[in-house]
Amino acid sequence: MLFTSPSFVLLTLLTLGVYYLPVLRRWQVLILTIASLIFYASNQANLLWLLLLSVLINIAASYLVIYGRPQYRRFHAVWGVVANLSILLFFKYGPLVSNTFLRTDQGVGAWLLGLPLPIGISFFTFQGISLVVDTYRNRDVPAFRSLIAHSLLNHAGTVLFFKGFFPQLVSGPIVKAYSFLPQIRPKFWQHINWDYCFRTLVAGYFLKMVVADNLKDHTVLMTYPYFEALSSLTLLSLLLGYSMQIFADFAGYSLIALGLAALFGYQLPANFNFPYVAASFSDFWRRWHISLSSFLREYLYIPLGGNRHGSFRTYLNLLLTMVLGGLWHGAAWSYMIWGLAHGLALVVERWLSDRQLLVSASTTARLLKSVWVFVYVTIAWLLFRLPEFDHVLAYLKAIGLNQQKPHDTLAISFIMLYSIPVVMYHAAYVLRERNVRLKGLQWEFVPYGLMLFMIITNSGKSGSFIYFQF
Amino acid sequence: MIQKTLLITTLSLTLYSALIYWFGHDISRTGQTVAQRNLVKAEEYRYEAAEQFDTLIVGSSMSERIPTDSLASSCYNLAMAGLSSQAGLKLIRESGHWPRLIYVEMNTLLTPVRPNELLIDQETPVEQFMHEHLAFLRQKYQPIGVFKALLRDWQYGKNQVVAVETGLRVDSAFLEKAVAKALLDQQRPLPDSVLRAQVKFVKHELDTFRQHGTQIILFEVPVDPRIQQTAFSRAIKTAITDTFSALDYTLVMPDSSAVYSTTDGVHLTYGACFDYTHHLCTTLRTPRLQMPNGVRLVSNQP
Numbered sequence: 001m002l003f004t005s006p007s008f009v010l011l012t013l014l015t016l017g018v019y020y021l022p023v024l025r026r027w028q029v030l031i032l033t034i035a036s037l038i039f040y041a042s043n044q045a046n047l048l049w050l051l052l053l054s055v056l057i058n059i060a061a062s063y064l065v066i067y068g069r070p071q072y073r074r075f076h077a078v079w080g081v082v083a084n085l086s087i088l089l090f091f092k093y094g095p096l097v098s099n100t101f102l103r104t105d106q107g108v109g110a111w112l113l114g115l116p117l118p119i120g121i122s123f124f125t126f127q128g129i130s131l132v133v134d135t136y137r138n139r140d141v142p143a144f145r146s147l148i149a150h151s152l153l154n155h156a157g158t159v160l161f162f163k164g165f166f167p168q169l170v171s172g173p174i175v176k177a178y179s180f181l182p183q184i185r186p187k188f189w190q191h192i193n194w195d196y197c198f199r200t201l202v203a204g205y206f207l208k209m210v211v212a213d214n215l216k217d218h219t220v221l222m223t224y225p226y227f228e229a230l231s232s233l234t235l236l237s238l239l240l241g242y243s244m245q246i247f248a249d250f251a252g253y254s255l256i257a258l259g260l261a262a263l264f265g266y267q268l269p270a271n272f273n274f275p276y277v278a279a280s281f282s283d284f285w286r287r288w289h290i291s292l293s294s295f296l297r298e299y300l301y302i303p304l305g306g307n308r309h310g311s312f313r314t315y316l317n318l319l320l321t322m323v324l325g326g327l328w329h330g331a332a333w334s335y336m337i338w339g340l341a342h343g344l345a346l347v348v349e350r351w352l353s354d355r356q357l358l359v360s361a362s363t364t365a366r367l368l369k370s371v372w373v374f375v376y377v378t379i380a381w382l383l384f385r386l387p388e389f390d391h392v393l394a395y396l397k398a399i400g401l402n403q404q405k406p407h408d409t410l411a412i413s414f415i416m417l418y419s420i421p422v423v424m425y426h427a428a429y430v431l432r433e434r435n436v437r438l439k440g441l442q443w444e445f446v447p448y449g450l451m452l453f454m455i456i457t458n459s460g461k462s463g464s465f466i467y468f469q470f
Numbered sequence: 471m472i473q474k475t476l477l478i479t480t481l482s483l484t485l486y487s488a489l490i491y492w493f494g495h496d497i498s499r500t501g502q503t504v505a506q507r508n509l510v511k512a513e514e515y516r517y518e519a520a521e522q523f524d525t526l527i528v529g530s531s532m533s534e535r536i537p538t539d540s541l542a543s544s545c546y547n548l549a550m551a552g553l554s555s556q557a558g559l560k561l562i563r564e565s566g567h568w569p570r571l572i573y574v575e576m577n578t579l580l581t582p583v584r585p586n587e588l589l590i591d592q593e594t595p596v597e598q599f600m601h602e603h604l605a606f607l608r609q610k611y612q613p614i615g616v617f618k619a620l621l622r623d624w625q626y627g628k629n630q631v632v633a634v635e636t637g638l639r640v641d642s643a644f645l646e647k648a649v650a651k652a653l654l655d656q657q658r659p660l661p662d663s664v665l666r667a668q669v670k671f672v673k674h675e676l677d678t679f680r681q682h683g684t685q686i687i688l689f690e691v692p693v694d695p696r697i698q699q700t701a702f703s704r705a706i707k708t709a710i711t712d713t714f715s716a717l718d719y720t721l722v723m724p725d726s727s728a729v730y731s732t733t734d735g736v737h738l739t740y741g742a743c744f745d746y747t748h749h750l751c752t753t754l755r756t757p758r759l760q761m762p763n764g765v766r767l768v769s770n771q772p
Contacts, residue, residue: 417614
């Protein structure tokens with residue numbers, strides 16, 4: 001059941017109808033929890049037990065941190081985190097270990113290779129870690145302690161809801177316990193911000209269904225060895241298209257999640273902030289998949305020492321954080337290389353800025369830096385599209401060598417056409433930032449109306465969200 | 471804001487529906503990508519062409535280039551890239567119309583329909599009803615695709631002429647890589663149990679068509695000889711010929727004396743495709759031809 005499927009829309013509408021009935025107000029959390037379990041089960045019923053196991057671990061660990069013996073609090077937090085990570089490592093990285101170190105045609109190797117990848121495991125595991133760690137860190141803060149109910153049953157209900165809330169269950173945004181738990185309280189129909197929900201959902205569905213799903217059918221040409229028959233210009237266009245696609249896919253999904261959560265009275269953190277205008281790599285990571293980068297910063301980079309132990313440790317921590325962040329995206333070495341590439345870019349950037357070598361603030365310098373960051377980020381996306389590193393190299397080589405081959409003008413035209421909304425989306429942001437008064441803002445219902453028209457008439461073939469696999 | 475937005479959308483949909491109503495018959499070949507072309511084809515067959523055509527071709531991209539007018543005056547090519555013959559047969563069966571004749575590509579006949587690959591077959595009755603009555607919901611009438619089609623027709627005219635020579639260029643380095651990949655993909659033959667199950671399924675499917683008076687012609691599209699000789703390919707070919715020739719089905723094999731060039735090992739160049747279609751027509755017009763491999767061909771005038 002995808003966000004774009006009619007069955008999902010039906011589930012949402014039914015849940016919404018029941019959720020705001022005044023007589024059922026005290027059961028709102030339960031209603032959303034049931035809807036969330038139906039949503040997960042419709043995608044992967046055979047692995048619902050794993051989600052519930054993960055929830056059980058976090059119920060126990062967070063409860064014991066607050067209500068267990070004080071001398072064992074740290075112990076409970078540690079085993080909670082270790083148990084969360086173990087599930088993730090086993091299910092997500094078991095096949096990678098098998099492929100790399102074991103015989104895959106028999107025994108343990110074959111068994112590990114056959115493990116299913118539970119949808120959203122990376123997301124709900126990180127939320128579990130956030131719950132345990134936040135509880136431990138705030139164990140003496142009365143406001144936070146009050147969020148961990150003394151009744152184990154109530155606490156279990158809260159944790160199940162926190163981890164299972166369907167708008168963010170399978171692909172985030174990764175919600176931190178300290179920002180979500182205080183929001184759990186009765187919600188009222190009249191408090192819904194319809195304008196915000198409508199705009200967010202229309203923009204999200206447009207980016208996903210019109211931009212990403214259409215680009216997806218074009219970037220399928222980036223398949224080895226077929227891309228070797230394409231011209232350099234076509235290959236560059238495809239790369240650009242994939243960069244736009246991955247943004248539209250994930251940003252669209254995140255906007256839909258935000259809009260849906262807002263319909264039920266919950267505010268999820270924004271996940272994207274116009275990342276392709278970033279003028280530095282650190283800026284890019286403050287704008288791209290914000291909930292992940294802030295999670296990695298809070299729960300990995302800073303605990304590793306952050307920038308508090310000199311330059312060398314800072315660089316090392318940055319590299320380590322990005323490499324692990326890369327591996328979080330997928331169980332393949334190419335994801336690790338992708339993380340390493342971003343880590344190296346961050347290290348070099350930091351080294352340069354430590355020496356005051358990146359001080360120019362002119363518009364041209366900023367523009368050039370933005371272009372450089374975009375090009376680097378876009379080339380790095382190849383590691384997402386082509387998990388075999390040899391194929392990535394072959395693609396780059398083909399860009400250099402295939403200048404004489406005929407262009408696929410149709411594919412190039414469509415890619416450019418479907419990329420325009422992403423470019424305009426970023427351009428509008430830049431203009432707003434520069435306080436340029438845009439004329440005709442009172443007519444903004446026209447583009448929204450046309451976006452809705454395009455969603456109805458020009459959606460691409462529905463496909464999984466790219467980040468579902470993570 | 472919400473009301474005004476919805477008003478704009480409704481207005482746009484109404485205008486667009488009027489456009490489709492008045493100019494729909496001039497709009498053709500709107501698919502933007504391979505996947506979408508399949509969907510357009512499937513939708514077009516279900517909602518517009520099922521009753522018009524009595525002869526159909528089902529298969530994969532290998533059969534997509536077969537010029538339909540060479541085979542029959544009323545022939546619809548339902549071969550879809552990336553999909554198999556079974557996908558086309560499924561669509562025809564679900565349409566409820568039993569054509570007079572179906573040309574079935576043998577190469578992909580034993581490839582089952584994968585879940586989600588043929589989105590149109592998963593439509594609920596409500597969706598089918600909406601697609602039937604609200605044309606703007608169909609893939610065929612996606613505004614960007616329609617714009618492309620109109621632009622193309624305006625630039626080249628309705629009937630675009632493609633020189634066969636343009637399809638004769640073969641990038642030999644690419645061809646070798648593609649063949650190597652195909653050989654790698656076909657390294658392991660299908661297990662016997664899978665093969666048997668598929669043959670049984672397909673036999674049942676084709677028998678159903680025959681019971682409804684539909685004539686079936688099975689044809690094999692030539693591929694690169696190296697791919698044709700893999701254990702995988704041979705096992706499939708043997709399973710099909712053994713089963714269906716015994717049941718008096720019409721089978722057409724490629725001309726063993728001819729050399730067919732391919733662009734990537736599995737797709738014929740335009741020129742080779744014309745040669746092959748010529749062979750197909752000639753063979754079918756020759757009564758009771760005995761093929762070298764012993765497959766009996768029954769005379770059938772399409």
